[in-house]
Amino acid sequence: MPELIAGAYIAVVIIAIIVAASTSGAAFGAFTFSWEGTSDLRGEAESADADLRVITDTEQYDEQPANESVAFVFSPDERYDGEDRERLQAFVENGGTLVVADAFGPHGNPLLEDVGASAQFNGDPLRDEWYYYRSPSLPVANNIGDHPYVAQSDEITLNQGTAVEPGNATVLAASSEYGYLDHNRNQELDDDETLSTYPVVTAENVGEGEVVAVSDPSIFINVMLERPGNQAFAQGLFALHDNVLFDTSHSTDVPPTAMAVFSLRExxxxxxxxxxxxxxxxxxxxxxxxxxxxxxxxxxxxxxxxxxxxxxxxxxxxxxxxxxxxxxxxxxxxxxxxxxxxxxxxx
Known part of the structure; x- marks a missing residue:
């Protein structure tokens, strides 16, 4: 009996270590399985038969055929400087599609500018008192263009996002005409705040590639990917590319077990x-x-x-x-x- 108890204890410890080493608790983490992670998005990419890579260093961009690849950057924690910036610039210039998803972070707009995009994130919360999911802070963007990325989406649901100032970019999705930017963040429509249609997803050609700006990275998290339009949008991005890259080089760390699996495969x-x-x-x-x-x-x-x-x-x-x-x-x-x-x- 003592041997059985000891064996069971060892098994539990080993399982706990394996789980801890193969999962992450970070928001937007590709190996975070809770509501704020993007593990379901990773699963969608794998289901689309795309060749999935988790980028932990921008040097890995050099190993990918840019014109067949789409890379995702979710609300980076650090700015892309020096060689990191140059590698992303080269990726886009050589035909890669870069999806930058951010709302209120300090590094999303500099990244868009650095890679040559004209779109910028507004930074004020987008609300809609008429078309929303659960609350006005989760507006439903129901003005959808005919771009292939959103061709299968009837709507896209945000989770406390902002708007995109499109510049020269094409608007792929926008809020209803009852959307407004809450400048003072009092959760009310004030006299100096205007009801209008506000872009939430844009795309523009840069060099041989393309830059997609998404005004809420939460569109892609597990709890929001359940929304049909959000899932269809992600599938549209995957369907047109052979390679999918999740860039974590300036965000969360990849769990050691997951990193070992990717290293072994390559x-x-x-x-x-x-x-x-x-x-x-x-x-x-x-x-x-x-x-x-x-x-x-x-x-x-x-x-x-x-x-x-x-x-x-x-x-x-x-x-x-x-x-x-x-x-x-x-x-x-x-x-x-x-x-x-x-x-x-x-x-």
Whole structure:
């Protein structure tokens, strides 16, 4: 019984560590599963068969084909300066689509300006006393253009957002004619505040690329993505691009386990290393009878090889689990594992 209790305790601790290492509690975090995260948006991107990347350093923009990619920046916590700014400029100039979603943060407008966009976020809360979801601070933008990004959206619901001053940009979505900007933030329409249609999503060509300004990053969080128009808007952005980039380089950190998964997926060397480790673990279980029920049956070859996996079997494992490896990489992995296997048997 004590062994069972200890085992259960260890299992609970391990599970807790795994969960903590693979999730985030940050607002707009791609690995935040609570209401304020964007894990559902990440799921939508994966469902659209897009190649998803979480950008933790702007150097990773250089690895992506810009003209096939859309990048999302959600209310950055820091300004993009120096080389970071230059990389985003190059991404857009070379054909990338950059979605900047912000409302009241200090770094959204400088980013729009730095990449060459004319649109700017107004910064005053947008309210609508007639067309809203739950309260006037969650206005429903029901004036939708015919741009492909919003073609499937009848409306877009904001959650305490602002408006976009479009400049030379095309307006994709705007509030009803009963919208107003609450300059003094008293949650009332005052004499110096005007009822009008206010843009909330714009798009404009910059170089070979495009910049999309969204006046409320909360459009994309889990609790708001449930709104049909918001989900359709996100799907419209994903549908026209092969690659989706979530730029967290100036916002939240990616959980370590998630970072490890992305690193593994992008590195053939790490894939070989992990695959070799797994195969050696299997070999260890084969070798030691003391492992009892965990020990698998094996046959011993004439040359004394006590690890029951031939080169052909190793190759099948690599083919099944790492289909992207080249023939040369497979041969290298098998050679490494076979050499290690011989060392174990000679001990």
């Amino acid at each position: 590195s053939a060397a790490l894939q070989i290393l992990l695959g070799g480790g797994l195969l050696l673990s299997i070999a260890f279980i084969h070798r030691w009878p003391s492992l009892g029920p965990l020990r698998r049956s094996r046959s011993t070859s004439d040359d004394g090889d006590q690890i029951g996996m031939s080169d052909a079997e190793l190759r099948r494992v690599l083919d099944d689990h790492y289909p992207d490896l080249s023939e040369e990489q497979r041969d290298s992995a098998i050679t490494t594992i076979t050499s290690r296997k011989k060392e174990v048997n000679d001990d």
